[in-house]
Amino acid sequence: MFEREAPLGYALVLPAVLYLGVFIAYPFLMSVWMSFSDAQAGNQKWTWTGWANYSKVEAYDVLANSFHVAQFKEKKDAEAFLAARDKATVTAEPAEGGKFKGVLHVAGKDVPVLQLDNDGDASFAVQTILSDFDWSVAKSGTTWDVVAKTKDTPLTLGEFQDRKTMKDAIKNEVLVEADTTIQEKGTGVLQDPNFVRAVKNTFQYTFGTELLKLLIGVPCALLLNRKFAGRRILRGLVVIPWVIPIAISAQGWLWIFDSTYGVINWALVHSHLVSPGQVPNFRGDKDWAMFSLILVNVWRGFPFTAIIILAGLTAIPDEIIERARLDGANAFQRFFYIIAPMVRPILMVSLLFSVIFSFTDFNTIWIITRGGPYDQTQVLSTYAYQLGINAGYLGKGAAISLFMFPIMAVMVLAMLQFLRREV
Amino acid sequence: MAEVNLENVEKRFGETWAVAGIDLTVHDQEFVILVGPSGCGKTTTLRMIAGLEDVSAGDIRIGGRSVVNLPPRDRDIAMVFQSYALYPHMDVYRNMAFSLQLRRVPKKEIDRRVNEVAEILGLTPQLKRKPRQLSGGQRQRVAVGAALCRQSGVLLFDEPLSNLDAKLRVHMRTELKRLHQKVRSTMVYVTHDQVEAMTMGDRIVIMNGGKIMQVATPLEAYDKPKNRFVAGFIGTPPMNFFSGEWVDSKVQLGGGVKLPYPRSSPNGTKSVVFGIRPEHIYVRPSGNKGETAVPSVIEVVEPLGHDVVATASCGAGVFQLAAEIHDGLKPQDKLDLQFDMARAYLFDRDTECVL
Numbered sequence: 001m002f003e004r005e006a007p008l009g010y011a012l013v014l015p016a017v018l019y020l021g022v023f024i025a026y027p028f029l030m031s032v033w034m035s036f037s038d039a040q041a042g043n044q045k046w047t048w049t050g051w052a053n054y055s056k057v058e059a060y061d062v063l064a065n066s067f068h069v070a071q072f073k074e075k076k077d078a079e080a081f082l083a084a085r086d087k088a089t090v091t092a093e094p095a096e097g098g099k100f101k102g103v104l105h106v107a108g109k110d111v112p113v114l115q116l117d118n119d120g121d122a123s124f125a126v127q128t129i130l131s132d133f134d135w136s137v138a139k140s141g142t143t144w145d146v147v148a149k150t151k152d153t154p155l156t157l158g159e160f161q162d163r164k165t166m167k168d169a170i171k172n173e174v175l176v177e178a179d180t181t182i183q184e185k186g187t188g189v190l191q192d193p194n195f196v197r198a199v200k201n202t203f204q205y206t207f208g209t210e211l212l213k214l215l216i217g218v219p220c221a222l223l224l225n226r227k228f229a230g231r232r233i234l235r236g237l238v239v240i241p242w243v244i245p246i247a248i249s250a251q252g253w254l255w256i257f258d259s260t261y262g263v264i265n266w267a268l269v270h271s272h273l274v275s276p277g278q279v280p281n282f283r284g285d286k287d288w289a290m291f292s293l294i295l296v297n298v299w300r301g302f303p304f305t306a307i308i309i310l311a312g313l314t315a316i317p318d319e320i321i322e323r324a325r326l327d328g329a330n331a332f333q334r335f336f337y338i339i340a341p342m343v344r345p346i347l348m349v350s351l352l353f354s355v356i357f358s359f360t361d362f363n364t365i366w367i368i369t370r371g372g373p374y375d376q377t378q379v380l381s382t383y384a385y386q387l388g389i390n391a392g393y394l395g396k397g398a399a400i401s402l403f404m405f406p407i408m409a410v411m412v413l414a415m416l417q418f419l420r421r422e423v
Numbered sequence: 424m425a426e427v428n429l430e431n432v433e434k435r436f437g438e439t440w441a442v443a444g445i446d447l448t449v450h451d452q453e454f455v456i457l458v459g460p461s462g463c464g465k466t467t468t469l470r471m472i473a474g475l476e477d478v479s480a481g482d483i484r485i486g487g488r489s490v491v492n493l494p495p496r497d498r499d500i501a502m503v504f505q506s507y508a509l510y511p512h513m514d515v516y517r518n519m520a521f522s523l524q525l526r527r528v529p530k531k532e533i534d535r536r537v538n539e540v541a542e543i544l545g546l547t548p549q550l551k552r553k554p555r556q557l558s559g560g561q562r563q564r565v566a567v568g569a570a571l572c573r574q575s576g577v578l579l580f581d582e583p584l585s586n587l588d589a590k591l592r593v594h595m596r597t598e599l600k601r602l603h604q605k606v607r608s609t610m611v612y613v614t615h616d617q618v619e620a621m622t623m624g625d626r627i628v629i630m631n632g633g634k635i636m637q638v639a640t641p642l643e644a645y646d647k648p649k650n651r652f653v654a655g656f657i658g659t660p661p662m663n664f665f666s667g668e669w670v671d672s673k674v675q676l677g678g679g680v681k682l683p684y685p686r687s688s689p690n691g692t693k694s695v696v697f698g699i700r701p702e703h704i705y706v707r708p709s710g711n712k713g714e715t716a717v718p719s720v721i722e723v724v725e726p727l728g729h730d731v732v733a734t735a736s737c738g739a740g741v742f743q744l745a746a747e748i749h750d751g752l753k754p755q756d757k758l759d760l761q762f763d764m765a766r767a768y769l770f771d772r773d774t775e776c777v778l
Binding site: 325327 | 494495500502511521522525526569
C-alpha cells in the first residue's frame with residue numbers, strides 16, 4: 001500500500017482540508033446565514049428576516065438645505081431685498097384645508113414660504129429661515145435670487161412613511177424653490193449613519209495608509225539599496241516595526257498619544273511651542289484620531305512595502321543600470337524609465353497584500369481608539385465587532401462584516417488582472 | 424576620428440591593483456581585442472574607457488579629448504554587455520531607440536536609424552517583441568543593434584558572445600567581423616577566449632596581472648611572442664614548456680635530453696625555459712633543417728576528427744603534440760618525435776622574456 005502515492009497525498013492534505021472546513025468555511029457560511037436572520041446574543045431561535053439587516057427603511061426624513069426666498073430681474077433689487085432682511089417679520093396665516101402658511105414680510109413684499117399643519121410650526125420654521133440661515137444673492141438662470149442657506153443643521157420638513165406621500169407633501173408644503181435632501185431612517189445597517197461613516201473611514205484609512213506607505217517605502221528601499229557601511233544592520237532595523245506584535249507596539253503608541261503625559265505633547269508644551277490648553281488631543285478629536293490611526297498603521301506597515309520593493313530593486317541587474325547610464329539617462333530618467341517599470345509588478349504584489357491588511361485591520365483601531373470618539377473612527381471590522389459582539393446584534397454584525405467581501409473581491413480582482421497583464 | 428588613447432592608466436581597488444599602468448592606442452576604425460585570463464584587468468580597462476569605473480591615475484582620450492572627467496553618456500561610446508542588459512519592459516524597437524530618445528533625436532531620424540540597423544541585423548520582424556520573447560542569439564543582436572543605433576565613434580564589447588552556445592558563437596564571430604567592415608567604428612572587444620581574439624581582431628592586446636603583455640596582430644602574437652605568458656596563452660593546444668640549461672649552443676633538459684639551438688646565443692644566461700608548440704612536434708621526419716629526434720612514449724590519444732592531440736612523455740617531462748588521425752598513434756607507442764627547433768623558443772627563466 002505504500003507503493004502508491006495518491007493515498008499518502010490525500011492523507012497529507014486532510015488536516016488542511018479539515019482546518020479550512022471547520023475554521024473558515026463553516027464560520028463564513030454561518031455568518032451569511034446570521035446576516036439574514038434576527039440573530040441576537042441570548043436568543044435561542046433565529047428567524048429568517050431577509051435583507052432587513054442590510055437595509056430596512058421605516059421612514060423618510062425630508063431635510064431642506066436652502067430656499068430661494070425671492071427672485072428679481074435686476075441685481076440691485078435683489079440686493080435691496082437682502083439689505084431689508086433686518087427689518088423683516090414673520091407671520092402665520094390660515095390657508096385652505098385648515099393649514100397655515102408661514103409668510104415672510106420683507107421690504108414690503110409678502111413671501112409665503114411654507115404651508116404646514118399648524119400655525120406654530122409654520123411661523124417657527126419660517127422664523128428659523130429668517131434668523132438662522134445665511135442669506136445671499138446668487139444668479140440663477142436669468143434671474144437674481146435671494147437664497148437662504150443653512151449654516152449647519154438643515155430644516156426638517158417632516159417624517160414620512162413612504163415615498164409617494166413624501167413627494168406629495170413636499171409639493172404642497174414648500175411654496176418657494178428649495179433644495180431638499182431625503183434621509184432614510186430604519187433599522188438596516190445601510191440606514192445607520194455610523195455604518196456609512198465606517199465605510200468612509202475604511203476607505204480613508206486604507207488609501208491614506210497605502211499612499212503614505214508608498215511615499216515612505218519607495219525612497220526607503222532606494223536608500224537601503226545603496227552600498228554603505230552598516231547597510232545590513234539598517235536593513236534589519238527597518239523591519240522592527242513590522243515584526244513587533246501589534247498589541248505591544250500599539251500600547252507604546254497609546255502612551256505616545258496621551259494628551260497630557262504623552263511624549264509628543266510633553267515636548268510641545270515644554271519647548272513652549274504650544275500652550276498646555278491647546279495641545280492636540282490625539283485620540284479624543286475625530287480628525288486627530290484618524291490621523292493617529294493612519295500614523296500607527298504607516299509606521300507599522302512601511303517596512304513591509306520597503307523590503308518588498310528592495311527585493312525588486314535587488315533583482316535589477318547592475319548591467320541594466322550601467323547601460324542606462326551609457327544610454328544617457330540621468331538619475332530621474334533611470335528611476336522613472338527603468339527602475340520603476342521593472343519594480344512595478346512586485347510593487348503591485350506588495351500593494352495587494354498591504355491593501356488587504358489595512359482594509360481588514362482591526363487591532364490598530366481597536367487598541368488605539370476603539371472606534372471613538374463617539375464612533376467617529378469606526379471602520380467596518382471594528383463596527384462589526386462593536387455591534388455584533390459587544391452589543392449582541394449578531395445578525396447586523398455579520399451583515400457589516402460581509403459588506404467587506406464584495407468590496408475586497410473587486411479590489412483584489414482588479415489588481416490580479418493588472419498583474420497578469422504585466423507579467 | 425575616434426582614436427582611443429590610454430596613457431599610464433591605473434586602477435586600484437583598495438590595496439589591490441586591477442590595472443597597473445597601461446599605455447595603449449587604438450586607431451580610428453580599428454578592431455582591437457583585449458584578451459587574458461580572468462582577473463587580468465581587461466574588463467576593468469574597458470569599463471574605465473566606458474566611464475563606468477573611475478581611473479585611479481592616468482589619462483584616457485577619445486578622439487583626442489580627455490574623457491576621464493566626463494560621464495559615460497558624453498564620451499561618444501556605446502557598449503554591449505555580457506548579459507546584453509536589455510530593458511525587459513521595452514520592446515525591441517524601444518530598446519534600440521531609448522538612447523536616441525533621451526538625446527532628443529527627432530522622431531523621424533530615430534525611426535530611420537532603428538529600421539536601418541534592424542535591417543542589417545535581421546531584426547525587422549522582431550521589432551514589436553519584448554526581450555523575453557526572443558532567443559539568445561536574437562537578444563544578442565538586439566544588444567548590438569542598440570549600440571549601433573547610437574552611431575558613436577567607439578563601440579565597446581564586454582564578452583558579448585560568452586552566453587551563447589558554441590555553434591552560435593562561431594556564427595556571431597563572423598557576423599561581428601562583417602559588421603565592423605560595414606560600420607567602420609572603432610571597436611574595443613574584451614574576451615577571455617583566445618580563439619575569439621585570434622579570429623576577430625585587427626590587433627590583440629594580451630593582458631595579465633593588470634599589465635599588457637604584448638600588443639600585436641594575431642599572426643605576430645603567434646609567431647613572435649614577446650614572453651612566456653603570451654607564448655602559452657596564444658594557440659591551442661598550448662605550448663609545451665620545459666625547464667633547462669643553456670650550455671654551448673645546446674639546450675639541456677632533464678633526463679639527459681640535449682637539443683641543439685641554432686639561433687643566436689642567449690648572452691651568457693644559463694637557466695632557461697624551452698618552449699615548443701604541439702603543432703611543431705612531428706611524428707616522422709619531414710626533411711626540414713633543424714629537426715631533432717627525441718625518444719618518447721605516447722601516453723594518451725585524443726582524436727578531434729582530422730586532428731589528434733596526443734600526450735607523450737620523454738626524459739624531460741610530459742608534453743602534447745598535434746598529429747593527424749592517419750598517423751595511427753596508439754598509447755604505449757615508443758617512437759622518436761621530431762622537434763622543429765627552428766620554430767622553438769627560449770625564455771629567460773627569471774624574466775620570462777623571449778631570448
